[in-house]
Amino acid sequence: MSVWFVTGASRGFGAEIVAQALGAGHQVVGTARDPGSVTAQFPDAGDQLLAVALDVTDEAAARAAVAAAVERFGRIDVVVNNAGRGLLSAVEEASDAAVRGVYDANVFGVLNVLRAVLPTLRAQRSGHIINLSSVGGFASSAGWGIYCSTKFALEGMSEALAGEVGPLGISVTIVEPGYFRTDFLDASSLHTEFNEIADYAETAGATRAHAVSANHNQPGDPVKAVAAILQLGATEKPPLRIQLGSDSVAVVAGKLKSVAAEQDAWRELSVSTDFD
Secondary structure, eight states: OOEEEESSTTSHHHHHHHHHHHHTTOEEEEEESSTHHHHTTOTTOGGGEEEEEOOTTOHHHHHHHHHHHHHHHSOOOEEEEOOOOEEESOTTTOOHHHHHHHHIIIIIHHHHHHHHHHHHHHHHTOEEEEEEOOGGGTSOOTTOHHHHHHHHHHHHHHHHHHHHHGGGTEEEEEEEEOSBSSSTTSTTTEEEOSOOOGGGTTTHHHHHHHHHHHTTOOSBOHHHHHHHHHHHHTOSSOOSEEEESHHHHHHHHHHHHHHHHHHHHTHHHHHTTSOO
């Protein structure tokens, strides 16, 4: 039995992680802005579930949530940084307020949770941090530039963190889902800018149209995705990075191939800049 600490636990992947972790016999700390929305979904969980109020952009609240978890269960074994938000717009279309809002949730919010929970994991000399990124954290595309940039940031700090905490017995895994049939493309999770520039109609605009048609028709099964995350949480030597969904696997493989080809094509110029 492990203690799971899950952010954004009221819906989507977060709620499914809570459900499957409880079903597997784990103890779960489910955090959300409204903890009542978590307990309402799991009325029979009893003492196995602790629902805690947490807006990840509030550093003091993150520390309080971790303290409550340790007070109830004595330890934390798996931390799932799942809370976040999306933004769909061309880079130029995105307002400063919208960009900062996405960074506050997806980057600074994760950092708040990490700073709060790492003292406990370091003291234990054990733990597993699972950071929910996206296929967009490895390969960006028109319309998703700001959102993907937050996930690129998440992946960069996760790679470094893995090197820093690995010698202390703590694992880090970056999960890169493709399109899954959750509420991510709903207005409750995804912000769309109203400042639409005509010159981007065939690029970011096409992505906006695709998001509408793809919503709730995504190929990925969130139940299967969470089962995979539960398996990762029980793995002694988990991967640093894993894709979920055949679409994510294909996109990452395509980018690796493209980067290798471009590097080979420009290698002579690249290496010509060293001192003689």
